[in-house]
Amino acid sequence: MEKPPLMKDLTLSASPVLDELRALAAERILVLDGAMGTMIQTLGLTEEDYSANGHIHGPGCRHHTDHPQQGNNDLLVLTKPDAIEDIHYQFAMAGADILETNTFSGTTIAQADYGLEGAIHDLSVAGAQVARRAADRAQASDGKRRFVAGAVGPTNRTASISPDVNDPGFRAVTFDDLRRAYGQQMEGLIEGGADIILIETIFDTLNAKAAIFAAFEVFDKIGQRVPLMISGTITDASGRTLSGQTPTAFWHSVSHARPFTVGLNCALGAEAMRPHIAELAGVADTLTCAYPNAGLPNAFGGYDETPEQTAAQVGGFARDGLVNVVGGCCGTTPDHIRAIAEAVAPFAPRAVPA
Numbered sequence: 315m316e317k318p319p320l321m322k323d324l325t326l327s328a329s330p331v332l333d334e335l336r337a338l339a340a341e342r343i344l345v346l347d348g349a350m351g352t353m354i355q356t357l358g359l360t361e362e363d364y365s366a367n368g369h370i371h372g373p374g375c376r377h378h379t380d381h382p383q384q385g386n387n388d389l390l391v392l393t394k395p396d397a398i399e400d401i402h403y404q405f406a407m408a409g410a411d412i413l414e415t416n417t418f419s420g421t422t423i424a425q426a427d428y429g430l431e432g433a434i435h436d437l438s439v440a441g442a443q444v445a446r447r448a449a450d451r452a453q454a455s456d457g458k459r460r461f462v463a464g465a466v467g468p469t470n471r472t473a474s475i476s477p478d479v480n481d482p483g484f485r486a487v488t489f490d491d492l493r494r495a496y497g498q499q500m501e502g503l504i505e506g507g508a509d510i511i512l513i514e515t516i517f518d519t520l521n522a523k524a525a526i527f528a529a530f531e532v533f534d535k536i537g538q539r540v541p542l543m544i545s546g547t548i549t550d551a552s553g554r555t556l557s558g559q560t561p562t563a564f565w566h567s568v569s570h571a572r573p574f575t576v577g578l579n580c581a582l583g584a585e586a587m588r589p590h591i592a593e594l595a596g597v598a599d600t601l602t603c604a605y606p607n608a609g610l611p612n613a614f615g616g617y618d619e620t621p622e623q624t625a626a627q628v629g630g631f632a633r634d635g636l637v638n639v640v641g642g643c644c645g646t647t648p649d650h651i652r653a654i655a656e657a658v659a660p661f662a663p664r665a666v667p668a
Protein backbone atom coordinates (compact mmCIF):
# COMPACT_ATOMS: atom_id res chain seq x y z
CA MET A 315 0.00 0.00 0.00
CA GLU A 316 1.23 3.48 -0.83
CA LYS A 317 2.14 5.45 2.25
CA PRO A 318 0.54 8.91 2.61
CA PRO A 319 2.90 11.83 1.89
CA LEU A 320 3.27 12.89 5.53
CA MET A 321 4.74 9.50 6.42
CA LYS A 322 6.94 9.26 3.34
CA ASP A 323 8.34 12.65 4.19
CA LEU A 324 10.10 11.27 7.26
CA THR A 325 12.58 9.61 4.94
CA LEU A 326 13.23 12.73 2.84
CA SER A 327 16.39 14.73 3.36
CA ALA A 328 16.05 18.39 4.31
CA SER A 329 17.20 21.13 1.97
CA PRO A 330 20.75 22.27 2.92
CA VAL A 331 19.22 25.73 3.39
CA LEU A 332 17.64 24.50 6.64
CA ASP A 333 21.07 23.95 8.23
CA GLU A 334 22.20 27.39 7.09
CA LEU A 335 19.09 29.05 8.50
CA ARG A 336 19.37 27.18 11.80
CA ALA A 337 23.04 28.09 12.19
CA LEU A 338 22.34 31.79 11.57
CA ALA A 339 19.25 31.77 13.81
CA ALA A 340 21.35 30.31 16.65
CA GLU A 341 23.64 33.34 16.47
CA ARG A 342 21.14 36.19 16.13
CA ILE A 343 17.55 37.24 15.53
CA LEU A 344 16.87 37.09 11.79
CA VAL A 345 15.03 39.82 9.91
CA LEU A 346 12.19 39.37 7.45
CA ASP A 347 11.20 42.17 5.03
CA GLY A 348 8.25 44.58 5.13
CA ALA A 349 5.09 45.30 3.16
CA MET A 350 5.27 44.87 -0.60
CA GLY A 351 1.73 46.26 -1.04
CA THR A 352 2.55 49.48 0.82
CA MET A 353 5.57 50.04 -1.44
CA ILE A 354 3.63 49.26 -4.63
CA GLN A 355 1.02 51.88 -3.64
CA THR A 356 3.66 54.59 -3.68
CA LEU A 357 4.39 53.85 -7.36
CA GLY A 358 0.95 55.11 -8.51
CA LEU A 359 0.61 52.43 -11.17
CA THR A 360 -2.22 52.55 -13.74
CA GLU A 361 -4.28 49.82 -15.41
CA GLU A 362 -1.87 50.00 -18.36
CA ASP A 363 1.07 49.35 -16.03
CA TYR A 364 -0.63 46.37 -14.40
CA SER A 365 -1.77 44.72 -17.62
CA ALA A 366 1.11 45.87 -19.84
CA ASN A 367 -1.60 47.14 -22.22
CA GLY A 368 -3.07 43.65 -22.37
CA HIS A 369 0.25 42.00 -23.33
CA ILE A 370 0.86 39.95 -20.19
CA HIS A 371 3.89 37.87 -21.08
CA GLY A 372 5.13 35.15 -18.78
CA PRO A 373 8.20 32.88 -19.06
CA GLY A 374 6.00 30.18 -20.60
CA CYS A 375 3.44 31.99 -22.72
CA ARG A 376 1.23 35.01 -23.17
CA HIS A 377 -1.84 35.41 -21.00
CA HIS A 378 -5.02 37.11 -22.12
CA THR A 379 -7.92 38.26 -19.99
CA ASP A 380 -10.68 40.84 -20.33
CA HIS A 381 -10.74 41.53 -16.58
CA PRO A 382 -9.34 44.84 -15.31
CA GLN A 383 -5.98 44.15 -13.59
CA GLN A 384 -5.39 47.31 -11.55
CA GLY A 385 -4.79 46.21 -7.97
CA ASN A 386 -3.60 42.71 -8.98
CA ASN A 387 -0.22 43.25 -7.33
CA ASP A 388 0.97 39.69 -7.97
CA LEU A 389 0.77 40.29 -11.74
CA LEU A 390 3.50 42.94 -11.50
CA VAL A 391 6.20 40.22 -11.31
CA LEU A 392 5.42 39.69 -15.02
CA THR A 393 4.48 43.21 -16.14
CA LYS A 394 6.75 45.40 -13.93
CA PRO A 395 9.47 42.98 -12.76
CA ASP A 396 12.13 45.69 -12.40
CA ALA A 397 9.93 47.73 -10.05
CA ILE A 398 9.25 44.68 -7.84
CA GLU A 399 12.92 43.67 -7.86
CA ASP A 400 13.83 47.20 -6.75
CA ILE A 401 11.43 47.01 -3.76
CA HIS A 402 12.88 43.61 -2.73
CA TYR A 403 16.38 45.08 -3.04
CA GLN A 404 15.47 48.10 -0.88
CA PHE A 405 14.22 45.76 1.87
CA ALA A 406 17.34 43.59 1.59
CA MET A 407 19.66 46.56 1.90
CA ALA A 408 17.60 47.87 4.85
CA GLY A 409 18.63 44.71 6.73
CA ALA A 410 16.24 41.93 5.70
CA ASP A 411 17.81 38.44 5.70
CA ILE A 412 14.66 36.88 4.23
CA LEU A 413 12.75 38.36 1.27
CA GLU A 414 9.12 37.37 0.73
CA THR A 415 8.02 36.84 -2.86
CA ASN A 416 5.24 39.07 -4.24
CA THR A 417 2.90 36.09 -4.59
CA PHE A 418 0.42 36.48 -1.71
CA SER A 419 -2.59 35.98 -4.05
CA GLY A 420 -0.87 33.71 -6.57
CA THR A 421 -3.24 30.74 -6.49
CA THR A 422 -5.92 29.74 -9.00
CA ILE A 423 -8.47 30.49 -6.27
CA ALA A 424 -7.35 34.07 -5.60
CA GLN A 425 -6.50 34.84 -9.26
CA ALA A 426 -9.97 33.74 -10.44
CA ASP A 427 -11.16 37.28 -9.64
CA TYR A 428 -8.80 38.51 -12.37
CA GLY A 429 -9.35 35.73 -14.88
CA LEU A 430 -5.71 34.65 -14.60
CA GLU A 431 -6.04 31.08 -13.31
CA GLY A 432 -3.98 29.98 -16.34
CA ALA A 433 -1.03 32.17 -15.32
CA ILE A 434 -0.29 30.59 -11.91
CA HIS A 435 2.82 28.69 -12.94
CA ASP A 436 4.34 31.76 -14.60
CA LEU A 437 3.38 34.05 -11.68
CA SER A 438 4.95 31.67 -9.15
CA VAL A 439 8.18 31.05 -11.08
CA ALA A 440 8.62 34.74 -11.97
CA GLY A 441 7.71 35.84 -8.42
CA ALA A 442 10.52 33.69 -7.01
CA GLN A 443 12.99 34.69 -9.75
CA VAL A 444 12.46 38.41 -9.18
CA ALA A 445 13.06 38.06 -5.41
CA ARG A 446 16.05 35.76 -6.06
CA ARG A 447 17.68 38.37 -8.33
CA ALA A 448 17.28 41.05 -5.64
CA ALA A 449 18.60 38.68 -2.95
CA ASP A 450 21.65 37.74 -5.03
CA ARG A 451 22.36 41.38 -5.91
CA ALA A 452 22.18 42.41 -2.24
CA GLN A 453 24.43 39.51 -1.26
CA ALA A 454 26.94 40.45 -3.96
CA SER A 455 27.00 44.05 -2.73
CA ASP A 456 27.54 43.46 1.01
CA GLY A 457 28.47 39.77 1.29
CA LYS A 458 25.57 38.94 3.62
CA ARG A 459 23.53 35.82 2.84
CA ARG A 460 19.90 36.48 1.80
CA PHE A 461 17.07 33.94 1.57
CA VAL A 462 13.92 33.92 -0.53
CA ALA A 463 10.66 32.86 1.10
CA GLY A 464 7.90 31.87 -1.31
CA ALA A 465 4.83 33.63 0.11
CA VAL A 466 1.62 31.63 0.16
CA GLY A 467 -1.46 33.60 1.23
CA PRO A 468 -4.71 32.36 2.76
CA THR A 469 -6.72 32.90 -0.49
CA ASN A 470 -9.98 34.86 -0.35
CA ARG A 471 -12.05 31.82 0.69
CA THR A 472 -12.36 29.94 3.95
CA ALA A 473 -12.74 26.16 4.20
CA SER A 474 -14.20 26.01 7.71
CA ILE A 475 -16.70 28.90 7.82
CA SER A 476 -19.76 29.57 5.64
CA PRO A 477 -19.85 32.95 3.89
CA ASP A 478 -23.68 32.66 3.85
CA VAL A 479 -25.36 33.37 7.22
CA ASN A 480 -28.51 31.60 6.01
CA ASP A 481 -26.63 28.42 5.12
CA PRO A 482 -24.07 27.57 7.81
CA GLY A 483 -23.18 24.26 6.14
CA PHE A 484 -22.17 25.88 2.86
CA ARG A 485 -18.46 26.10 1.95
CA ALA A 486 -17.09 28.27 -0.86
CA VAL A 487 -13.98 26.06 -1.11
CA THR A 488 -12.94 22.55 -0.10
CA PHE A 489 -9.73 21.13 1.41
CA ASP A 490 -8.91 19.45 -1.91
CA ASP A 491 -9.52 22.65 -3.94
CA LEU A 492 -7.07 24.43 -1.65
CA ARG A 493 -4.58 21.55 -1.62
CA ARG A 494 -4.39 21.47 -5.42
CA ALA A 495 -4.18 25.26 -5.74
CA TYR A 496 -1.44 25.58 -3.12
CA GLY A 497 0.52 22.69 -4.60
CA GLN A 498 0.60 24.31 -8.02
CA GLN A 499 1.78 27.61 -6.54
CA MET A 500 4.46 26.02 -4.34
CA GLU A 501 5.92 23.97 -7.20
CA GLY A 502 6.38 27.16 -9.21
CA LEU A 503 7.90 29.03 -6.28
CA ILE A 504 10.49 26.30 -5.65
CA GLU A 505 11.22 26.00 -9.38
CA GLY A 506 11.83 29.78 -9.48
CA GLY A 507 14.38 29.59 -6.64
CA ALA A 508 12.51 29.98 -3.33
CA ASP A 509 14.56 28.66 -0.36
CA ILE A 510 11.61 28.58 2.05
CA ILE A 511 7.82 28.23 1.81
CA LEU A 512 6.02 30.79 4.00
CA ILE A 513 2.36 30.03 4.70
CA GLU A 514 1.14 33.35 6.06
CA THR A 515 -1.75 35.47 7.31
CA ILE A 516 -3.61 32.31 8.33
CA PHE A 517 -7.10 33.22 9.49
CA ASP A 518 -8.52 29.73 8.90
CA THR A 519 -6.42 26.82 10.19
CA LEU A 520 -8.10 24.40 7.78
CA ASN A 521 -6.80 26.46 4.83
CA ALA A 522 -3.33 26.25 6.41
CA LYS A 523 -3.61 22.51 6.89
CA ALA A 524 -4.42 22.15 3.18
CA ALA A 525 -1.31 24.24 2.42
CA ILE A 526 0.84 22.06 4.69
CA PHE A 527 -0.50 18.90 3.06
CA ALA A 528 0.22 20.39 -0.38
CA ALA A 529 3.75 21.31 0.69
CA PHE A 530 4.47 17.73 1.76
CA GLU A 531 3.10 16.41 -1.53
CA VAL A 532 5.43 18.79 -3.40
CA PHE A 533 8.42 17.78 -1.20
CA ASP A 534 7.66 14.16 -1.97
CA LYS A 535 7.62 14.95 -5.70
CA ILE A 536 10.93 16.86 -5.67
CA GLY A 537 12.55 14.47 -3.17
CA GLN A 538 13.53 17.14 -0.64
CA ARG A 539 12.06 18.97 2.36
CA VAL A 540 12.06 22.74 1.97
CA PRO A 541 11.95 24.73 5.25
CA LEU A 542 8.44 25.88 6.16
CA MET A 543 7.48 29.06 7.98
CA ILE A 544 3.90 29.17 9.28
CA SER A 545 2.28 32.42 10.36
CA GLY A 546 -1.21 32.89 11.77
CA THR A 547 -3.28 36.02 12.20
CA ILE A 548 -5.14 37.01 15.36
CA THR A 549 -8.15 38.92 14.11
CA ASP A 550 -9.87 40.17 17.25
CA ALA A 551 -9.38 41.37 20.79
CA SER A 552 -10.33 37.98 22.26
CA GLY A 553 -7.00 36.69 20.92
CA ARG A 554 -8.25 34.12 18.43
CA THR A 555 -7.91 33.44 14.74
CA LEU A 556 -11.02 33.87 12.54
CA SER A 557 -11.58 30.11 12.79
CA GLY A 558 -11.66 30.50 16.58
CA GLN A 559 -8.30 29.22 17.84
CA THR A 560 -6.05 30.62 20.54
CA PRO A 561 -2.32 30.78 19.69
CA THR A 562 -1.74 27.57 21.67
CA ALA A 563 -4.47 25.68 19.80
CA PHE A 564 -3.12 27.03 16.53
CA TRP A 565 0.37 25.69 17.33
CA HIS A 566 -0.97 22.24 18.17
CA SER A 567 -2.88 22.23 14.85
CA VAL A 568 0.21 22.89 12.73
CA SER A 569 3.09 21.42 14.77
CA HIS A 570 2.97 18.15 12.76
CA ALA A 571 4.54 20.11 9.88
CA ARG A 572 7.72 20.55 11.98
CA PRO A 573 8.11 24.11 10.67
CA PHE A 574 11.35 26.11 10.82
CA THR A 575 9.27 28.90 12.41
CA VAL A 576 5.75 29.40 13.70
CA GLY A 577 4.45 32.87 14.39
CA LEU A 578 2.00 35.68 13.85
CA ASN A 579 1.63 38.49 11.33
CA CYS A 580 -0.71 41.23 10.17
CA ALA A 581 -4.12 42.19 11.63
CA LEU A 582 -2.94 43.83 14.84
CA GLY A 583 -0.07 46.18 15.43
CA ALA A 584 2.89 45.04 17.52
CA GLU A 585 1.48 46.32 20.82
CA ALA A 586 -1.74 44.29 20.50
CA MET A 587 0.16 41.28 19.12
CA ARG A 588 2.48 41.07 22.11
CA PRO A 589 0.46 38.81 24.47
CA HIS A 590 -0.29 36.40 21.61
CA ILE A 591 3.31 36.04 20.43
CA ALA A 592 4.30 35.62 24.11
CA GLU A 593 1.80 32.75 24.42
CA LEU A 594 3.11 31.09 21.26
CA ALA A 595 6.71 31.55 22.41
CA GLY A 596 5.82 29.67 25.60
CA VAL A 597 4.44 26.58 23.88
CA ALA A 598 6.15 26.15 20.49
CA ASP A 599 9.22 23.88 20.44
CA THR A 600 10.47 25.56 17.27
CA LEU A 601 11.64 29.06 16.37
CA THR A 602 9.10 31.92 16.53
CA CYS A 603 8.51 34.69 14.02
CA ALA A 604 6.56 37.96 14.43
CA TYR A 605 5.86 40.55 11.75
CA PRO A 606 3.12 42.95 12.81
CA ASN A 607 1.49 45.78 10.87
CA ALA A 608 2.65 49.36 11.47
CA GLY A 609 -0.09 49.77 14.08
CA LEU A 610 -3.84 49.45 13.59
CA PRO A 611 -5.30 50.78 10.31
CA ASN A 612 -6.53 54.40 10.41
CA ALA A 613 -9.88 55.64 9.02
CA PHE A 614 -8.44 55.59 5.49
CA GLY A 615 -7.03 52.06 5.73
CA GLY A 616 -3.47 53.38 6.07
CA TYR A 617 -0.94 52.76 8.85
CA ASP A 618 0.47 55.52 10.99
CA GLU A 619 3.23 54.07 13.19
CA THR A 620 6.64 55.53 12.50
CA PRO A 621 9.64 53.22 12.06
CA GLU A 622 10.77 54.21 15.58
CA GLN A 623 7.39 53.32 17.13
CA THR A 624 7.12 49.90 15.49
CA ALA A 625 10.79 49.17 16.18
CA ALA A 626 10.42 50.05 19.87
CA GLN A 627 7.64 47.46 20.24
CA VAL A 628 9.39 44.74 18.20
CA GLY A 629 12.63 45.49 20.06
CA GLY A 630 10.66 44.74 23.24
CA PHE A 631 9.73 41.30 21.86
CA ALA A 632 13.46 40.67 21.38
CA ARG A 633 14.50 42.02 24.77
CA ASP A 634 11.99 39.72 26.46
CA GLY A 635 13.18 36.63 24.58
CA LEU A 636 9.97 36.04 22.59
CA VAL A 637 11.27 35.91 19.02
CA ASN A 638 13.78 34.37 16.61
CA VAL A 639 12.67 36.10 13.40
CA VAL A 640 11.06 39.55 13.11
CA GLY A 641 9.84 41.78 10.29
CA GLY A 642 6.91 43.92 9.25
CA CYS A 643 3.52 43.45 7.63
CA CYS A 644 1.04 46.06 6.27
CA GLY A 645 2.33 49.63 6.34
CA THR A 646 5.99 48.77 7.00
CA THR A 647 8.60 50.34 4.70
CA PRO A 648 12.35 49.78 4.31
CA ASP A 649 12.80 52.46 7.03
CA HIS A 650 10.68 50.36 9.40
CA ILE A 651 12.77 47.27 8.61
CA ARG A 652 16.03 49.18 9.13
CA ALA A 653 14.77 50.43 12.52
CA ILE A 654 13.52 46.95 13.51
CA ALA A 655 16.85 45.33 12.53
CA GLU A 656 18.73 47.87 14.68
CA ALA A 657 16.31 47.47 17.60
CA VAL A 658 16.68 43.68 17.82
CA ALA A 659 20.43 43.50 17.10
CA PRO A 660 21.58 43.85 20.75
CA PHE A 661 19.44 40.92 21.95
CA ALA A 662 20.00 37.17 21.87
CA PRO A 663 17.50 35.04 19.95
CA ARG A 664 14.76 33.30 21.98
CA ALA A 665 15.76 29.96 23.46
CA VAL A 666 13.46 27.18 22.21
CA PRO A 667 11.76 25.37 25.12
CA ALA A 668 12.98 21.79 25.53
Ligand SMILES: [Zn+2]
Binds near residue numbers: 579644
Ligand atom coordinates in the same frame (compact mmCIF):
# COMPACT_ATOMS: atom_id res chain seq x y z
ZN1 LIG B 1 -0.58 42.76 7.12
